[in-house]
Amino acid sequence: MSSVLTTLASLFLASSAFASTETVSLQISVHEWEPQAGDQLLIDTEGNWGYLAHDDGLFIRFPVVTGQRRSVRYIGRYYNATTPAWDWEIKSAHRKGDRVTFGPTGRFLRLYKNGEERTAYGIHGHKDAAQMLAEDDRFRSMGCIIVSENILDTIGEAYEFNGGNLAVKTLYGDPFAVLLSREENGAKTD
Known part of the structure; x- marks a missing residue:
């Protein structure tokens, strides 16, 4: 979505907030961002956008790199490299020695499926991340x-602020459209 469309959508949603008690999503810049309790990270694996969101609807948007959508041979395994659509929690942070795969700092935020099952998946940098x-x-x-x-x-920072646990x-x-659609469908079935 272009920045003009994002701005227009944010203004539309903000103006409709006066007639509603529901949370309204509004994009802010990464420089305005301060972590809060209850922050959540949403990843759109179709458009490859990440959204770090507060409970009050404020969010930042940024590009991400996700899985290749094909089967790969990597670290002794053969598997489908598509990033799965799951609920996760970041529950641990690590430093990896491989600065190509994990970027200049080697930081790796480990993802736990459904907050319980430790996985090989994570969030990290990469030597060629900018490209x-x-x-x-x-x-x-x-x-x-990535x-x-x-x-x-x-x-x-959001992970640390939330006690070493980030949803x-x-x-x-689009996570906002998908989540809104799920809420509307859930409301119709109640």
């Missing part, structure tokens, strides 16, 4: 979520 993030086709990882170092800093949801499609 990959600038491309239109950002399906380049082996399944993990972000820029400054976004990794921001996600890390993450990966979805195929």
